[in-house]
Amino acid sequence: MGRVLFAVPPLTGHVNPAVGIAGELAARGQEVALVGHASVVGPLVPPSVPLIALPGEISADQRAELEARSRPLRGPASLKFLWDEFLLPLGASMARDVGAVVERWRPDVIVADQQAVGAAMVARRRGIRWATLATTSAELDDPYAVLAGVGNWVSERLRDFQVANGVPAEEAARGDLRFSEDLTVVCSVPSLLRTASHPSHHVFVGCAAGLRRSAPEFPWEWLDRDRRTVLVSLGTVTREAGGRFLRAAAEALAGMSDRVQAVIVAPPGPLDDLAGQVPDDLLVRPFVPQVDLMAGLDAIVCHAGNNTVCEALSRGVPLVVAPVRDDQPIIGEQVVRAGAGVRVRFGRSTPATLATAIGTVLDEPSHRVAARRLQGEFSAAGGVVAAADHIEKLLP
Amino acid sequence: MTTDQSTMTADPATRADQVLADVTEILRDVIGEEYIVDMSIDMDTSFNADLELESIEFVTFADRLRETYGDHVDFVGFLSEMDVDQVINMKVGEVVQFIVDSLETDTPAAAR
Numbered sequence: 001m002g003r004v005l006f007a008v009p010p011l012t013g014h015v016n017p018a019v020g021i022a023g024e025l026a027a028r029g030q031e032v033a034l035v036g037h038a039s040v041v042g043p044l045v046p047p048s049v050p051l052i053a054l055p056g057e058i059s060a061d062q063r064a065e066l067e068a069r070s071r072p073l074r075g076p077a078s079l080k081f082l083w084d085e086f087l088l089p090l091g092a093s094m095a096r097d098v099g100a101v102v103e104r105w106r107p108d109v110i111v112a113d114q115q116a117v118g119a120a121m122v123a124r125r126r127g128i129r130w131a132t133l134a135t136t137s138a139e140l141d142d143p144y145a146v147l148a149g150v151g152n153w154v155s156e157r158l159r160d161f162q163v164a165n166g167v168p169a170e171e172a173a174r175g176d177l178r179f180s181e182d183l184t185v186v187c188s189v190p191s192l193l194r195t196a197s198h199p200s201h202h203v204f205v206g207c208a209a210g211l212r213r214s215a216p217e218f219p220w221e222w223l224d225r226d227r228r229t230v231l232v233s234l235g236t237v238t239r240e241a242g243g244r245f246l247r248a249a250a251e252a253l254a255g256m257s258d259r260v261q262a263v264i265v266a267p268p269g270p271l272d273d274l275a276g277q278v279p280d281d282l283l284v285r286p287f288v289p290q291v292d293l294m295a296g297l298d299a300i301v302c303h304a305g306n307n308t309v310c311e312a313l314s315r316g317v318p319l320v321v322a323p324v325r326d327d328q329p330i331i332g333e334q335v336v337r338a339g340a341g342v343r344v345r346f347g348r349s350t351p352a353t354l355a356t357a358i359g360t361v362l363d364e365p366s367h368r369v370a371a372r373r374l375q376g377e378f379s380a381a382g383g384v385v386a387a388a389d390h391i392e393k394l395l396p
Numbered sequence: 397m398t399t400d401q402s403t404m405t406a407d408p409a410t411r412a413d414q415v416l417a418d419v420t421e422i423l424r425d426v427i428g429e430e431y432i433v434d435m436s437i438d439m440d441t442s443f444n445a446d447l448e449l450e451s452i453e454f455v456t457f458a459d460r461l462r463e464t465y466g467d468h469v470d471f472v473g474f475l476s477e478m479d480v481d482q483v484i485n486m487k488v489g490e491v492v493q494f495i496v497d498s499l500e501t502d503t504p505a506a507a508r
Contacts, residue, residue, distance in 0.1 A: 074448040077484045145451045146458055146475050153480040329450035347448060348431040 002395030003031045005107035006133070007098055007119030009090055010040035010058075013235065013307050014113050017135045017187050020210025021111070022049045024388040030395075035101050035119070046211055052101050056093035070325075074347075076150045078325040083154060087115055088161050094118030095165050102126065109394045111185075114139060117177040121162060124175070129394045132180040133387075136306035137188035138327030139178055140202065141195055141334065183394060185387050187310055189377040192334040203390050206381030207310040215289035222283055224261055228298035228362060233265040233290060234322075235305040242303075243270045245322060245346055249301055250274045250282055252354035257281035260298075260362070263288060299361045301354070303346065304332035313340060314383075316375035318367035320357045322346040339370035408496065415492045415499075422460045423488075426453050439489030461495070469498040 004025055006018045015036065022032045026048055034045055038053035039060075045051045058066075066086060073081050095118035102110070102122060110130040112119040123130035134140065144151030155176070162172035175181060183201050187208045190198060198204075223229060232249045234242040246266050253262035254274060263283045264271060275284040290308070294300075294315040302308045304321040309331055312319050319341035323332035335341040344357045361367045382389070420437045427447060435446075443449045449457065454475065461471045474494050478486070 075444050075450050075484075076480055077444050080480055080484065143451060145455045146472050147451050147454060147478075147483050148476040149479045150451070150483055323450075329452055333452045345428065345431045345448075353430055 001029055001031055002108045002392070003106060004033075004109045004111060004391060004395070005052075005102070005105060006032065006034045006111045006113075007094065007116045008034060008036040008041060008113050009087070009094075009115045010037040011115070012040065012044060013305055014115060014135045015041050015044045016212065016307060017208035017210075018111070018113060018133060019045055019049060019212065020208045020384045021133070021185070021387045021391070023211025024384040025391065028388065028392070030392070033105060033107075035098055044212075046214075048211070052105065054094065054097045054101070056097055074325055075329075076147065079150065080153070082326060083157055087117065088157065091116070091118035091121070091161055092165060095121050098122045099126075102128065108396055109391060111391060112180070114178050114184075117158065117161065118165075120177040120180070121165065121167065124177075125167065129182055130180050131183035131185060131391055131394060132178065134184055134186045134188075135208070136327040136331060137186050137193060137204075137334070138306070138330040140184075140186060140198065141193045141330055143327070143330050183390055185390060187306060188334075189313075189374065189381050191374070191377060192313075192338055194337070203386070204381055205387040205390075206378040206383050207307075207314040208384055208387060209291050209307070209311055209314075210384035212291075215292055216285075216287035218285070218289050218293065219283070222261075223296065224280070227257075227259055227261045229261050229263065229296055230299045230301065230358060230362075231263045231265070231288070231290070231293060231297050232301040233288070233308060234303045235308060242266075242324075242346075245349055246271060247274070248349050248351045249354050250284075251351040252358060254278050254281055255351065255355060256358070260358075263293065265290075299358060301358065304328040304335065304343075306331050309335060310378065313371055313374040314378035316368065316372040318361045318371040320344060320354070320361055322349060338374060339366055340374055341367055341371070411499070412492055412496050415495045416488070418464055419461075419488060419492055419495070422457065422464065423447065423449075426456050426460065437488060439487065439492060441488045443486045443488070444484050465495060465499065468501075469495050471495075 006022050008015045008018045026032045033050045033052050035052040037057050039057055070081055094116055098119045099122045110123040110128055111133050112130055114132050114134045158177055159172045163169055186204045188204055189206055190204050250264055250271050253260055261281055265288050266284050267286055271284045275282045291311055294311050294317055297317045299318050300312045301320040304323040319335050321332035321335050321341055322344050323329040324346045332343050336343050342357050342360055344353055423437055424432055458471045461469055
């Protein structure tokens with residue numbers, strides 16, 4: 001039996017894949033724990049996976065302030081903000097606090113989320129075997145492209161971060177905290193990426209949906225078998241800011257009600273008037289059991305978050321993607337390049353442009369055909385089982 | 397004298413106007429005409445804050461500039477020299493000026 005410690009940042013989309021893989025390892029009898037910030041991570045972790053809570057929580061007010069400041073930012077401005085204001089301060093606090101946890105818990109292997117760079121640094125410094133968990137494939141898909149200065153900036157900031165935290169400069173210059181040289185587990189399949197060849201220690205496991213705390217309730221009897229079903233879901237971070245987009249999508253879908261029913265994941269309030277007018281056509285819920293719903297969907301409209309995209313493609317569901325920031329434009333582009341969906345612009349979509357995009361994905365069979373082809377690849381990639389297999393190989 | 401040559405020999409202000417018109421048309425294509433019907437692009441338009449151009453769209457934009465101006469205009473080289481803040485703050489006018497300057501020197505990038 002080995003001891004595997006998963007280090008996660010306080011971001012839902014990063015925690016769920018770690019929980020899925022940790023759950024698989026626990027079911028095999030390995031000793032696992034998650035280390036992270038309990039306010040965000042706690043509600044996502046089922047009782048069978050112990051959570052070691054870190055100090056250094058940011059308050060709800062600080063978090064709201066960060067989200068408000070990041071909301072208008074796009075592209076490289078958003079990337080700079082993410083690293084400077086969130087990931088590197090998080091890294092510094094995790095470097096300190098995960099170090100203390102490691103001394104007590106004595107892991108054989110640390111699985112560090114790609115954005116939990118503080119935990120990766122602890123593992124490297126202490127000579128503990130570690131793997132990277134890339135819950136999005138963007139960093140492996142030439143994300144900076146012609147903007148070399150942006151990519152160099154990230155690399156430099158990561159070197160400075162290590163030096164500022166006591167790592168000798170020559171050691172900091174070797175390797176990259178975003179990529180373990182032993183094992184990088186990627187939640188995706190290779191054919192989605194532009195990059196054709198990958199080192200053998202980069203393993204693509206497909207969709208890491210697995211163990212979850214509990215699925216929200218859903219009125220399954222509401223679904224009308226004679227119409228097609230479209231889900232609109234913007235993910236946990238974006239949806240609060242997505243009111244305008246969600247409304248445009250709701251209006252577009254209400255106009256297609258002769259053949260389409262729509263489930264819209266949205267906070268209570270802003271869409272209640274629309275849903276109230278056509279209760280048989282639009283269902284607005286604050287949370288849905290997305291993974292369970294996926295099998296019955298004909299299309300999904302989403303922000304191109306990697307988990308949602310992988311969950312959709314592993315069920316052969318074509319997508320309309322409306323990327324907002326961070327890795328989403330890269331993941332959205334992967335969907336379009338694979339032929340499994342169309343892209344719309346989050347900030348400038350109207351009911352008319354969305355109706356066209358949704359109609360295209362529903363009516364042109366090529367999108368479903370491409371999504372089904374990817375479904376086969378996702379199935380072969382092995383998900384949490386394959387991820388656990390690779391992590392077990394690092395155990396003594 | 398062909399139209400092309402007369403453009404090249406026109407005074408700098410006229411040439412900049414022509415390049416701005418070219419660049420605007422390319423950007424409308426890259427972003428998608430249906431999304432910028434109500435938006436004007438001028439020298440002061442920001443790639444990041446106004447156009448929300450993503451790294452992947454810069455690739456398409458660079459390809460289209462190469463198709464339009466050939467290797468005289470090494471936009472990829474121009475971008476590769478920029479640091480993160482220069483990328484964030486880049487305006488359409490800077491790219492127009494770079495293209496005008498490149499066309500004036502009239503030397504293929506490979507030969508410089």
